[in-house]
Amino acid sequence: MVQFDKNDISQHDGERGFALVLVLVILMTLTVLGIGVMTSSQTNSAMSRNYEKNVQAVNMSETGIKVAYREMINAGFVKTTHTIDKEDPASGDNLISTGLSNYYVDADGYYVWEWDSSKTYDPMWNTDKPHGFKFCIYYTSNFAFVIESEGWYDTIHRRTRAKGEIEPMFQFSYFAARDLGEFVRGATQEIRGKVHANGNMFIRPDGSTLKINSSSVTATGSMVRSRDAWGRPDVSSTGHCLITKNEQDSGVWVEMMPGSPRGSEGIAFDSFHADWNDKTLGAHALWGGVVRDKVAFKSPPPVQNLDPGGYYDQEADLHITNTTHTTKAWATSKNIFNYNEQLWVTVEDINIAALIASPDWPVNGLIYCSTPVRLSNADSLLTKLMVASNSTIYTHGNFNVINKKGASIMTKHRIYHMSLRFPDAHSTTSPDTVAVNTTINAALVDGAPTIDEYNYVDRDDNNAYDASGVTIYSPESPKTAAGYHSPPGTLSYKNDPWANVDDLLENWSGKTLTKYGSVVHLTGAEMCANLNNSGIQPGQLAWVRKTGYNPPTRVYSYDPDLGTPSGQPPFTPLIGHITSWAPF
Numbered sequence: 001m002v003q004f005d006k007n008d009i010s011q012h013d014g015e016r017g018f019a020l021v022l023v024l025v026i027l028m029t030l031t032v033l034g035i036g037v038m039t040s041s042q043t044n045s046a047m048s049r050n051y052e053k054n055v056q057a058v059n060m061s062e063t064g065i066k067v068a069y070r071e072m073i074n075a076g077f078v079k080t081t082h083t084i085d086k087e088d089p090a091s092g093d094n095l096i097s098t099g100l101s102n103y104y105v106d107a108d109g110y111y112v113w114e115w116d117s118s119k120t121y122d123p124m125w126n127t128d129k130p131h132g133f134k135f136c137i138y139y140t141s142n143f144a145f146v147i148e149s150e151g152w153y154d155t156i157h158r159r160t161r162a163k164g165e166i167e168p169m170f171q172f173s174y175f176a177a178r179d180l181g182e183f184v185r186g187a188t189q190e191i192r193g194k195v196h197a198n199g200n201m202f203i204r205p206d207g208s209t210l211k212i213n214s215s216s217v218t219a220t221g222s223m224v225r226s227r228d229a230w231g232r233p234d235v236s237s238t239g240h241c242l243i244t245k246n247e248q249d250s251g252v253w254v255e256m257m258p259g260s261p262r263g264s265e266g267i268a269f270d271s272f273h274a275d276w277n278d279k280t281l282g283a284h285a286l287w288g289g290v291v292r293d294k295v296a297f298k299s300p301p302p303v304q305n306l307d308p309g310g311y312y313d314q315e316a317d318l319h320i321t322n323t324t325h326t327t328k329a330w331a332t333s334k335n336i337f338n339y340n341e342q343l344w345v346t347v348e349d350i351n352i353a354a355l356i357a358s359p360d361w362p363v364n365g366l367i368y369c370s371t372p373v374r375l376s377n378a379d380s381l382l383t384k385l386m387v388a389s390n391s392t393i394y395t396h397g398n399f400n401v402i403n404k405k406g407a408s409i410m411t412k413h414r415i416y417h418m419s420l421r422f423p424d425a426h427s428t429t430s431p432d433t434v435a436v437n438t439t440i441n442a443a444l445v446d447g448a449p450t451i452d453e454y455n456y457v458d459r460d461d462n463n464a465y466d467a468s469g470v471t472i473y474s475p476e477s478p479k480t481a482a483g484y485h486s487p488p489g490t491l492s493y494k495n496d497p498w499a500n501v502d503d504l505l506e507n508w509s510g511k512t513l514t515k516y517g518s519v520v521h522l523t524g525a526e527m528c529a530n531l532n533n534s535g536i537q538p539g540q541l542a543w544v545r546k547t548g549y550n551p552p553t554r555v556y557s558y559d560p561d562l563g564t565p566s567g568q569p570p571f572t573p574l575i576g577h578i579t580s581w582a583p584f
Contacts, residue, residue, distance in 0.1 A: 050156070056131065057158040058583075060151025063124070064133030065162045068111070068147045069299075069578065071098045072137060076301045076311060077166045077574040080145070081109055082138040096137065110134040129154040143167065145576070148584075161584040169300065169573040170408070170443045170518040172196055173214070173558035177300050178523045179221070179450045181229030183210050183241070184500050185554065192248065193518070193558035197221065198297055203256060203270075204228040207236040215247045218295045222271035223283075225256050226263050230456045230499040231472035231485070233263025246288035254286050296577045303447050303524030306412040307539075308370050312388035315571065317362035320348050322371040330354035334374065336394075337427040338416070339505050339548025343533060345372055347394060352378035365570035369393065374418075381405050386569045390539060394418055400441040406561065406569040408517075410445035412525050413541045416503040417513065427505070431548045435506040435513075443518040443562055443569065446503075447525035447541070454531040454543040455487040456499050467531055501547050508552030515556045520573075 072079075079096040082089055089109030090096070102121050103113045114132025115123045124131060135149040147162045169175060173193030174182055180197035184204045190211040195201070200221040203210070225241070227233045245252040259268030266272045271293045275281040283291050305311040313319070325331040325348055332349045350373055355361055361382050369389035378395070380402040387393065392413040397420040400407045409415055419435035426433075451457050455467050464471050468487045504513070525541040528534075533542045561567030 053129075053154050053156040054158065056127075056129075056153035057151050057156040058160070060124075060131055060133045060153055061149050061158045061160040061583075062151070064113075064135040064149030064151055065147050065160050065581070067098075067100060067113075067133075068135040068137050068149065069162070069164075071096055071100070072145070072147075072576065073299045074099070074302060074305070076305065077145075077576050080137040080139060081105075081111060082136050084139050084141075086136065086138045086146075106134065108136075110136050159584055161582060162578050163580045164576055164578045166574045166576040168563070168568060169445075169520055169575050170562035170568060172518060172520065172575075174519050175298075175300070175575070176201075176450070176521040176523060178521075179229050180219070180521070181450045181500055182519070182521075184228045184232075185551075189554060189556060191556075191558070193560070193563075194218075196295075196298060198300075200224050200229070201293075202227070202229045203241050204232075204234045205236075205239040205241055207238045209240045209242065211253065212241070212243045213248050214244060215290060217243060217287075217291045219293050220295055220297050221293065223256075223291065223293050224272075225258060225268035225270035226265045226272070227473075228499070229450050232499065233473075234258050234268065235262050237262065243287055243291055245286070245290065247290070256291075296579070298575045298577045300520075300522060300575050301573050303412050303522045306388055306390045306410065306447070308390060310390075312366065312386075312410075312571070313368045313370070315364070316366045316368035316388070317364045318360060318367045320350065320367060320369040320371065320373055322346070322348065324348050328358070328360065330358055330360070334424055336374075336422075336424055338542075339428070339431055340416075340501070340503070340544045340546060341533060341542040342545040343536075343542055345392070347372040347374045349374045349376055349396075351376055352381065356380075356382045375399060375409075381407060384569050386410060386571050388571075389413070392416065392541075395440060396420065396422065398439050401439050404441045404561075406567050407441065408443040408445065408569040408572070410443075410573075412447040412522070414448050414503050415444050415446050416505060417515075418504075419506055419508075419511070422506055431505070431507055431550070433506045435504075435508045435511045435552070437512045437514075439514040439516070441516045441559065443520070443559075443572075444515070445520040445522060445573070447522045449523045449525065449527065450521070451499075452525075452527065452541070452544055453499060453501070454545060457531070457543070501544060502549070502551065502554075504549035504552070506548075507550045509550040511552050512555060513552040515554075517559045518562050519556070 075096050079094055080090050081096055098111060100113060103111055106112050112134040116130040117128060131153045133149055133151040135147060137147050139145045143166050145164050150157060150159045171194060173191055174195045176197040179199035181202045184206050188208045190213055192213045194216040195212060195214055197219045201219040202224045204227060241256045242253040243256060244250050245254050257269040276283055325333045330351045334347050334349045336345055336347060338345050348371055352375060365384050365386060367387045369391060372391045374394035374396050376396040378399045381400050384406040386408045389411040393409055393411045394416045396418045417440060419438045421433055421436050423433055457466050458464060458472060459466055465487050470485050470487055526539060528536045528540045528542050531543055536542055
């Protein structure tokens with residue numbers, strides 16, 4: 001018989017009890033851990049859902065800012081939802097109208113768009129959660145505005161405030177809504193006033209000295225010194241560009257060096273140079289902040305405001321159509337041949353002096369033209385004037401030279417200048433007609449794109465000219481002068497066009513064309529679908545087919561009167577940009 005020691009039995013029982021306790025402790029620990037994991041998982045899931053809602057609410061708030069800013073641009077920055085400093089809701093002509101669908105204005109004057117399952121229209125994205133935004137727009141001063149927006153998604157609300165500034169468009173000596181390719185002509189000139197491009201600024205004086213006397217030379221894209229917008233290199237050893245340091249009329253000029261060999265990106269001192277952003281060697285040090293790239297986009301009014309039924313058509317006191325000559329003694333129908341476009345054009349020839357003598361002069365100073373017009377006998381104006389159009393405008397002889405008044409010519413197409421010698425009867429030979437000296441005092445706004453000549457356009461972005469198939473430049477780096485090409489041809493004024501031509505139609509050799517004002521390129525015209533201008537539709541702009549002139553002596557200067565309220569024409573367009581954007 002086996003004998004058991006009581007002490008052994010007691011010891012084994014204690015071990016079994018300890019094991020049981022240990023198992024229970026482990027089970028309790030695992031249970032607690034499991035509960036913790038479940039709780040953590042639920043918490044993380046809730047946090048994830050809340051984070052998603054928060055992000056979507058922020059997105060809705062920012063959407064409200066974008067919608068409100070778009071409506072401000074479409075209204076030319078002159079209309080709001082509230083009065084200054086948000087004191088009261090705006091009303092009447094000051095109240096902004098919106099293209100936003102399915103919105104309403106609440107009791108506080110906010111514009112509201114919202115969606116929930118009761119709505120018959122679609123949500124903003126694929127969701128069944130209620131969401132929406134509301135915004136208000138008001139000015140804090142004559143040139144500073146605020147947009148406030150509240151967005152929501154499900155139960156989460158977020159708010160965003162954007163601040164911005166406006167400035168008259170005609171405070172700029174040159175302004176381009178896209179690339180600016182103005183500075184490539186072979187004539188010495190001095191540009192005064194601010195210069196801006198909402199794209200690249202091409203600075204390539206062709207065998208001349210370009211002086212930019214300015215407090216601000218800016219581009220949202222790059223400064224390009226090595227070539228022009230047409231892909232042609234800077235190959236002339238005598239071309240120079242001097243820009244003032246620190247401010248206009250500082251008396252200190254610093255050259256934007258072309259580089260050697262000429263036409264080489266990364267060698268010319270521009271945005272592609274290694275030292276461009278260097279604190280001690282770069283652009284800021286050289287020009288004291290005058291020359292800047294990658295700046296904020298400046299929003300001009302859309303070119304659609306120039307369409308029939310648009311802003312200027314609605315606001316005009318006088319309308320010119322293709323039948324005006326049938327009822328008005330100051331209008332005559334004329335057929336002229338546009339040598340540049342190789343097209344016959346019928347225009348309403350408007351005798352400004354006769355219009356002044358009639359009872360038809362616009363009380364508010366705004367004329368809208370829905371057909372091509374020519375402004376003749378316009379040495380003097382009765383009052384300040386803006387002529388706006390969705391078609392080509394021609395000037396005939398001097399414009400606004402006697403007792404100069406604030407004036408602007410603004411079109412979605414081109415502005416051609418004819419001297420008094422332009423022969424209507426034999427205009428197919430207009431390049432052989434010798435012009436006479438002519439002066440234009442006006443802010444000039446056109447809509448032709450930077451590259452609007454058929455020999456130089458590359459609409460499919462394949463790096464070759466559409467008309468000839470010639471490669472614009474060699475894609476290998478560095479892009480030196482040897483790698484660039486121009487379209488084949490003699491490029492004489494009677495044959496192929498010369499890129500960046502003036503809109504002229506006569507032989508101006510030895511004659512002077514003076515333009516005193518501001519130059520704005522909206523660049524938003526709809527071009528003819530065919531490079532040979534066949535099948536051109538109403539509202540479309542013809543391509544420049546030939547260069548119908550010999551160049552004049554150009555005296556193109558900024559009119560500082562346009563920078564003052566008293567010197568500006570009626571309905572001067574405004575340009576705006578957002579300066580800050582933050583939650584509040």
